[in-house]
Amino acid sequence: MTDTRSQPCSHCGEPVSVMVAPAFCCNGCRVAYELIHGWGLDNYYDLRDQSVDGSIASKPQEDSRYEVFNSDAFLGISAPITGADGLMTAELAIDGLHCAACVWLIENAASRTIGWTMARVKMVDHTVRILFDPKQIQLSQIARLLGRLGYQLTPLTGRLEDHTERENRRMLVRIAIAGFCATNAMWIAIALYAGDASGVSTIHRDFLRIFGTGLGIVAVLFPGRTFFTGAIASLRTRTPHMDLPVALGLSVGTVVGTVNTIIGRGDVYFDSLAVLVFLLLIGRWIQFRQQHRAAKSVDLLLRITPRHAHLKSGSDQYDLVSVDSLQPGDIVRVVAGESIPADGSLCSGQSFIDRSLLTGESEPISVVVGDEVCAGTVNLQQSIQVCVDAVGEQSRIGQVMKSVEEAMGEKTRIVQLADRVGGVFVVIVTLLAMVTFVAWFDHGLSVAASNATSLLIVACPCALALATPLAISVSLGRAAKNRILIRDGGAFQQLAKPGKIWFDKTGTLTKGQMTAEFLIGSTDAIRHAAAIENEVCHPIADAIIRLAAEPIAAKSTESTKVEFGGVSGRSEGHRVAIGNLAFMQRNNASIDGSFVDAVNASVVSGGSPVLVAIDAVVVTAIRISDPLKPEATSTIARLQALGWQVGILSGDHSDIVGGVATIIGIDPAHAIGDLSPEQKLQIVRDGSSDTVVMVGDGANDAAALAAADVGIAVRGGAEVSLQAAPVFVSSGSLTSIIDLILGSRRTMWLIGTAFAVSLGYNIVAVGLAMTGQITPLVAALLMPISSVSVLSLTLAWPTFRESPS
Amino acid sequence: MSVLFIALPIALLLGASGLAACIYCIRAGQYDDLETPAIRILVEDVGDRKKTKRL
Numbered sequence: 001m002t003d004t005r006s007q008p009c010s011h012c013g014e015p016v017s018v019m020v021a022p023a024f025c026c027n028g029c030r031v032a033y034e035l036i037h038g039w040g041l042d043n044y045y046d047l048r049d050q051s052v053d054g055s056i057a058s059k060p061q062e063d064s065r066y067e068v069f070n071s072d073a074f075l076g077i078s079a080p081i082t083g084a085d086g087l088m089t090a091e092l093a094i095d096g097l098h099c100a101a102c103v104w105l106i107e108n109a110a111s112r113t114i115g116w117t118m119a120r121v122k123m124v125d126h127t128v129r130i131l132f133d134p135k136q137i138q139l140s141q142i143a144r145l146l147g148r149l150g151y152q153l154t155p156l157t158g159r160l161e162d163h164t165e166r167e168n169r170r171m172l173v174r175i176a177i178a179g180f181c182a183t184n185a186m187w188i189a190i191a192l193y194a195g196d197a198s199g200v201s202t203i204h205r206d207f208l209r210i211f212g213t214g215l216g217i218v219a220v221l222f223p224g225r226t227f228f229t230g231a232i233a234s235l236r237t238r239t240p241h242m243d244l245p246v247a248l249g250l251s252v253g254t255v256v257g258t259v260n261t262i263i264g265r266g267d268v269y270f271d272s273l274a275v276l277v278f279l280l281l282i283g284r285w286i287q288f289r290q291q292h293r294a295a296k297s298v299d300l301l302l303r304i305t306p307r308h309a310h311l312k313s314g315s316d317q318y319d320l321v322s323v324d325s326l327q328p329g330d331i332v333r334v335v336a337g338e339s340i341p342a343d344g345s346l347c348s349g350q351s352f353i354d355r356s357l358l359t360g361e362s363e364p365i366s367v368v369v370g371d372e373v374c375a376g377t378v379n380l381q382q383s384i385q386v387c388v389d390a391v392g393e394q395s396r397i398g399q400v401m402k403s404v405e406e407a408m409g410e411k412t413r414i415v416q417l418a419d420r421v422g423g424v425f426v427v428i429v430t431l432l433a434m435v436t437f438v439a440w441f442d443h444g445l446s447v448a449a450s451n452a453t454s455l456l457i458v459a460c461p462c463a464l465a466l467a468t469p470l471a472i473s474v475s476l477g478r479a480a481k482n483r484i485l486i487r488d489g490g491a492f493q494q495l496a497k498p499g500k501i502w503f504d505k506t507g508t509l510t511k512g513q514m515t516a517e518f519l520i521g522s523t524d525a526i527r528h529a530a531a532i533e534n535e536v537c538h539p540i541a542d543a544i545i546r547l548a549a550e551p552i553a554a555k556s557t558e559s560t561k562v563e564f565g566g567v568s569g570r571s572e573g574h575r576v577a578i579g580n581l582a583f584m585q586r587n588n589a590s591i592d593g594s595f596v597d598a599v600n601a602s603v604v605s606g607g608s609p610v611l612v613a614i615d616a617v618v619v620t621a622i623r624i625s626d627p628l629k630p631e632a633t634s635t636i637a638r639l640q641a642l643g644w645q646v647g648i649l650s651g652d653h654s655d656i657v658g659g660v661a662t663i664i665g666i667d668p669a670h671a672i673g674d675l676s677p678e679q680k681l682q683i684v685r686d687g688s689s690d691t692v693v694m695v696g697d698g699a700n701d702a703a704a705l706a707a708a709d710v711g712i713a714v715r716g717g718a719e720v721s722l723q724a725a726p727v728f729v730s731s732g733s734l735t736s737i738i739d740l741i742l743g744s745r746r747t748m749w750l751i752g753t754a755f756a757v758s759l760g761y762n763i764v765a766v767g768l769a770m771t772g773q774i775t776p777l778v779a780a781l782l783m784p785i786s787s788v789s790v791l792s793l794t795l796a797w798p799t800f801r802e803s804p805s
Numbered sequence: 806m807s808v809l810f811i812a813l814p815i816a817l818l819l820g821a822s823g824l825a826a827c828i829y830c831i832r833a834g835q836y837d838d839l840e841t842p843a844i845r846i847l848v849e850d851v852g853d854r855k856k857t858k859r860l
Contacts, residue, residue: 103841122838165837172831180824184817204809211813 066147068308068320069140075322078155080132080139087117087133094121094128095152105149116142127156155322171285174223178281181219182274188212189271202264209268213261216270220254224277246280248426252456266450267775279787286473309341310334312385323391330388334379342375342388343395349384353377429459429766436770451772458765458774458782467754467790471797475747478800484740488726494710495744498643499691502684502708504701505650505660507715509734510626514543517607519598521620525612528576529620532560532569540610540624541567544578547622577613589613595621603655633664635734640665642741647671649680649694649704680704694725695737712737743800750797754790761786 010022010033024030072079080090094106103121106128110119115136120129130142143153188208195205231247253269260266310318312331323341326332331347334340340353350368354377367373373386375395390396433452440448472489479486486492503509518526530548533541560569566579568587577587581599584591595611598621602609607625611618639646647670650657654673661671672683684694684704694701694708697715705711711725714732729736765782768774774782830836 122841165834168837169831169834172836173828176824176827176831180820184820188813207809207813211817215817 066140066144069143069153070138075139075155080130080134082134083131086135087131088139089129089131090139091127091129091156092153093156094126094146095154102151106146106151109145109149113137113142113145128153167288171281171288174226175278175281175285178219178223178274178278181215181223182271182278185212185215185219185271185274188215192268206261206264209261209264212268212270213258216257216268216273217254219270219274219277220250223281224250224273227277227280246276248430249456249459250276276787279791286470326388326391328388328390332386332388333383334386335383336379336381339378340373340375340386341391342386343390344373344386344388346371346373347385347387349382351379351381351384354380425459429456432459432766432770439770440772447772450775451769454774454778455766455769458769459762467758467794468751470791470794471747471751471754471799474794474797475743475750475799479740479743482736482739482743482800483729483731484736484743485728485730486726487728491710491726492744492747494691495693495741496748497691498645499693499709500645500647501639501693501695502647502649502704504694504696504704505648505652505657506626506697508696509632509648509660509664510628514540514624514626516540516543516547516610517623517625518547519602519609519621519623520594521612521618523620525576525614525620526622528571528574528614529578529612529622531571532567532576532578540608543624544610544622575615577616578610580608580610584611584613584618587613587616589616589618591618603653608653608656628660628664629734631734635738636664636666638738639741642738644693644741645670645690648673649675649683649696651675651680681707684708712740739800746797746799750794750799754793757793758786758790761789 009024022033024033069075075090075092078090078092080088082088106121107119110116110130115133116130117133118129118131122128130139132139132142146153188211192200192205192208192212194200195208227247227250250273253273256266257268257270257273261268308320309323309326310333311321311326312333313319318333326342332341332344336351346367346369348369350366353365353367353373367384375391433455436455437448437452440451472492475492476486476489526544526548530545533544560567565586566577566583568575568577568579570576577584577589579587581591581596589611591611595618599609599611602621602623607623610622610624612620612622636646646666648657648661648666650671650673652673657671657673658668661668675683680701681704684692684707686692691709693710693712694704695712695714696705697713701711701713705713705725708725710727712727712729713725714729714734714737727740729740761782765774
């Protein structure tokens with residue numbers, strides 16, 4: 001392979017000894033190349049070639065990295081299982097899936113690799129099931145192959161998937177049984193109604209009724225059992241719950257129907273009972289899937305945290321082990337660029353840490369021996385050793401995940417409202433049924449029972465129970481398609497009416513990326529400043545380096561010192577300090593009056609001034625500013641047109657905030673700067689009755705986001721954001737906020753309409769039943785119509801506009 | 806109409822066998838992923854795929 005007369009494969013870059021162009025190392029590459037070429041997507045290779053260099057250089061290291069895939073200890077629950085025919089099966093998580101083509105590529109890769117019998121990709125879960133022959137190929141080779149195709153295999157984390165998968169299957173089995181009973185009971189019912197019209201003989205009628213009853217009882221007892229367990233739980237906890245009226249309706253219908261079947265008189269309702277169970281179960285399943293989807297998107301993020309760690313096992317020896325096997329007190333090595341696998345303290349080395357996954361804070365922080373570090377944060381600079389304190393669920397990120405999961409399990413306020421209404425409803429219906437029974441008792445027992453039963457059946461709050469959760473689930477799903485993740489469906493309720501909306505400035509209204517601009521002084525100093533800043537990972541440092549716009553030779557890091565408000569170091573023998581005015585004054589640098597003027601002018605125009613001092617004399621002023629997002633002005637105008645009162649809360653200098661407010665059309669009186677997080681919190685909490693919405697960074701504004709009626713996070717890690725705020729806009733675009741508000745309005749309209757429709761049905765039907773106008777037969781026909789109309793109303797309602805893609 | 810006494814149980818038995826098959830499919834995991842198979846159908850088989858064992 002390493003023949004000098006070789007050339008790279010046209011697809012994967014692997015050396016091939018064939019001297020024709022295009023050359024391929026294997027058939028798989030040829031197919032992939034031809035496909036990509038045939039689609040006219042050759043740009044893919046141009047784009048990819050820029051990154052390929054790096055991966056080739058690091059190949060030897062990468063190759064050894066895959067060896068761990070042969071160790072069961074590393075794989076944990078993903079360890080391959082040997083089947084009867086000697087083949088092994090392993091299920092692993094796979095990163096890098098984008099579309100159908102990826103599925104195709106991976107599944108075809110399997111059929112083209114000797115020994116790798118099969119691959120089955122699950123797009124939803126981002127998992128792949130691999131069937132291979134251990135005599136011909138090792139899992140590590142498959143992992144390496146997939147790695148080369150751009151997909152990284154990792155062992156499964158387990159827990160979550162297992163539980164939801166079992167629950168999903170259980171629900172589907174229940175739906176299948178209920179569906180079978182419902183459809184068969186329905187055609188038996190049709191036969192009965194037709195028979196009633198054409199004068200069927202009693203023996204045939206009874207025969208049909210017995211079978212219908214049997215099906216109905218099966219539907220109520222097996223798949224319908226879940227409503228009874230729910231109702232019993234709600235009785236035990238004394239909280240009225242929608243399961244209660246459902247269970248009551250089911251039991252009354254069942255008892256009356258069974259009695260009527262046995263005595264051979266009156267109506268049987270088993271078709272409607274079975275259909276009721278069927279529809280309600282479908283509604284629950286849709287809701288369950290939506291919640292699970294949200295949970296999975298969080299779980300996918302959890303996979304960002306590493307699954308394995310370099311455990312120190314000797315004086316200079318490290319073993320690659322699964323993170324789950326780490327114990328408090330273990331020492332792990334984290335090389336630069338890797339994520340830290342567990343919470344702990346630094347026990348040797350010093351480095352910079354990117355904590356954005358946990359806090360959303362993009363500024364790297366410096367850590368030295370003894371400092372606490374958290375799982376999931378990225379070590380940026382040098383190899384460090386961490387003494388492990390907490391692993392997995394005990395770690396901070398684990399705690400965050402747990403609370404997100406718990407929050408998702410909680411019912412949203414509006415669903416609780418529907419449950420409460422249902423609770424009141426069941427009491428009213430029961431009372432009305434009794435009143436009806438007593439009032440009609442003069443006309444005979446069977447008439448009274450028939451009318452009371454009609455009422456209970458027709459008033460069965462099926463549509464009511466279905467309407468709200470279904471509307472919210474559908475809207476949550478549609479919002480997620482528009483890259484708006486919503487944890488709490490109650491947000492729809494709050495956002496439907498205009499109120500106050502506060503924006504954070506940095507990264508919310510602005511791009512969050514600093515750009516530097518030369519003001520006055522010596523341009524030469526910028527070169528020195530860039531050389532120092534090159535050692536620092538900081539947005540302002542990056543802006544200054546971009547300003548210098550020339551390649552900078554790497555310098556020794558020893559002398560560079562990062563302090564509060566600035567950084568200092570040595571460049572070409574000069575002492576260089578870069579920082580704000582206060583930093584310069586603290587360091588006793590001499591500052592000329594013209595620089596103070598420049599600083600003041602810069603603040604007024606909405607930028608942050610940075611001074612550069614060479615050998616304790618300030619020689620250059622630079623303006624650092626953060627450009628506005630292009631959609632900011634139009635979004636603000638739109639919000640104001642919708643009746644929202646818009647304001648800015650920022651930790652930045654008041655003058656800068658005021659400048660930004662004027663530019664984008666916010667009343668400067670509502671643009672407040674110089675705020676600490678606590679002050680922001682106070683303003684957001686300010687007890688006015690209006691809805692208060694806070695839009696900001698999931699991490700820096702976490703407290704304010706959580707305190708607001710609705711917090712909308714537009715940046716920061718999704719986990720953290722969803723913990724603090726019920727809404728996370730993953731597109732980061734401000735227009736999504738308009739989409740969200742309009743979508744919320746439509747969702748609330750939908751819920752209101754669905755409620756009105758189902759209540760209208762029930763009130764009319766209850767009135768008819770009480771006056772003896774409808775028989776249980778008509779009641780049974782009316783009941784599913786209300787659920788069907790609510791269902792179709794919800795699915796057809798345009799709550800969120802389709803995403804442009 | 807006496808055919809009803811035979812036809813109805815047979816119809817239900819046929820339906821029940823369908824239900825049993827459906828439950829078997831659910832338990833075997835065929836309904837776990839409702840998205841990828843929809844994509845997979847669009848992908849043309851290359852023809853020389855090896856015989857694969859069904860999981």
